[in-house]
Amino acid sequence: MASAAIYSLFIINKSGGLIYYKDYGSAGRTDTNDSLRLASLWHSMHAISQQLSPTPGCAGIDLLQADNFDLHCFQSLTGTKFFAVCETGAQNIEVLLKVIYELYTDFVLKNPFYEMEMPIRCELFDLNLAQVIQKDRVALLGR
Amino acid sequence: MPPPTAPKSGDALFASVERVNAELFTLTYGAIVRQLLTDLEEVEEVNKQLDQMGYNIGTRLVDEFLAKSNVSRCADFKETADVIAKLGFKMFLGVTATVTNWDAEGTSCSFVLEDNPLVDFVELPDTCQGLQYCNVLSGVIRGALEMVSMKTEVTWVRDMLRGDDAYEMRVKLTKQVPEEYPYKDDD
Numbered sequence: 001m002a003s004a005a006i007y008s009l010f011i012i013n014k015s016g017g018l019i020y021y022k023d024y025g026s027a028g029r030t031d032t033n034d035s036l037r038l039a040s041l042w043h044s045m046h047a048i049s050q051q052l053s054p055t056p057g058c059a060g061i062d063l064l065q066a067d068n069f070d071l072h073c074f075q076s077l078t079g080t081k082f083f084a085v086c087e088t089g090a091q092n093i094e095v096l097l098k099v100i101y102e103l104y105t106d107f108v109l110k111n112p113f114y115e116m117e118m119p120i121r122c123e124l125f126d127l128n129l130a131q132v133i134q135k136d137r138v139a140l141l142g143r
Numbered sequence: 144m145p146p147p148t149a150p151k152s153g154d155a156l157f158a159s160v161e162r163v164n165a166e167l168f169t170l171t172y173g174a175i176v177r178q179l180l181t182d183l184e185e186v187e188e189v190n191k192q193l194d195q196m197g198y199n200i201g202t203r204l205v206d207e208f209l210a211k212s213n214v215s216r217c218a219d220f221k222e223t224a225d226v227i228a229k230l231g232f233k234m235f236l237g238v239t240a241t242v243t244n245w246d247a248e249g250t251s252c253s254f255v256l257e258d259n260p261l262v263d264f265v266e267l268p269d270t271c272q273g274l275q276y277c278n279v280l281s282g283v284i285r286g287a288l289e290m291v292s293m294k295t296e297v298t299w300v301r302d303m304l305r306g307d308d309a310y311e312m313r314v315k316l317t318k319q320v321p322e323e324y325p326y327k328d329d330d
């Protein structure tokens with residue numbers, strides 16, 4: 001059993017393509033095709049949720065709660081979505097997703113060799129992301 | 144849900160980002176413009192290239208601005224212009240702009256810069272009179288706004304390098320692409 005609050009992290013671009021996927025010990029779903037499919041499904045569900053909203057100006061699903069996991073989603077104003085599958089009741093995931101958004105702007109967008117909207121292959125991003133997640137775990141152990 | 148964090152002030156924002164020596168920045172930009180003039184020869188081509196470079200920068204830099212400034216969605220173009228002038232310029236250039244000369248429909252306005260760090264040591268020679276030295280800035284604005292669904296045209300109307308009393312950039316909102324599904328931008 002993983003001690004982490006986060007099971008997995010997805011980043012999808014504004015057209016619904018998966019550009020980053022990281023697994024943190026979920027029950028072994030690592031198939032690339034599956035993660036791509038899940039990402040574009042989530043993109044569509046997010047869009048549908050905006051349509052279903054009875055009030056105008058809805059920005060889509062922020063949190064989806066299930067029996068055995070929570071899915072937190074953060075969408076930037078430019079349309080990139082960051083979402084994390086977590087333990088039920090995991091706290092402060094919105095803050096963590098904001099921090100990951102900052103890392104994305106620093107280590108992905110500022111990399112001159114990164115092509116916009118394409119899959120993220122940036123070592124510096126991986127490294128800094130791992131540190132942030134690690135810090136989050138340490139904070140969890142201390143509670 | 145915790146309440147969204149309040150937007151930072153321009154000064155707090157400027158203090159929170161990494162900075163480089165102003166001279167290094169100014170001279171590097173000068174070297175780029177100079178090299179473009181050598182490579183492309185035509186002043187008009189250089190203007191175009193600077194604008195394109197700015198656009199490419201803008202499409203990436205807008206996310207950094209949104210991530211670090213904590214601003215939320217702007218209600219209208221007026222608010223957008225204020226945010227750019229007070230926070231955007233401050234965060235990346237260390238100066239603020241004033242927003243003036245609104246037209247009646249509220250779709251075009253001017254950013255006036257009294258102080259422009261790009262031109263600290265610049266004197267335009269006679270051979271380059273058509274050069275829009277700061278065209279990279281207008282490209283950045285155009286690129287950044289396009290990423291948040293606003294198509295704009297940005298032009299320079301006053302330029303201190305040509306003897307005007309300030310820098311004035313005219314921003315005209317030409318099209319606002321709806322963001323909600325179904326996207327209606329195909330027509």
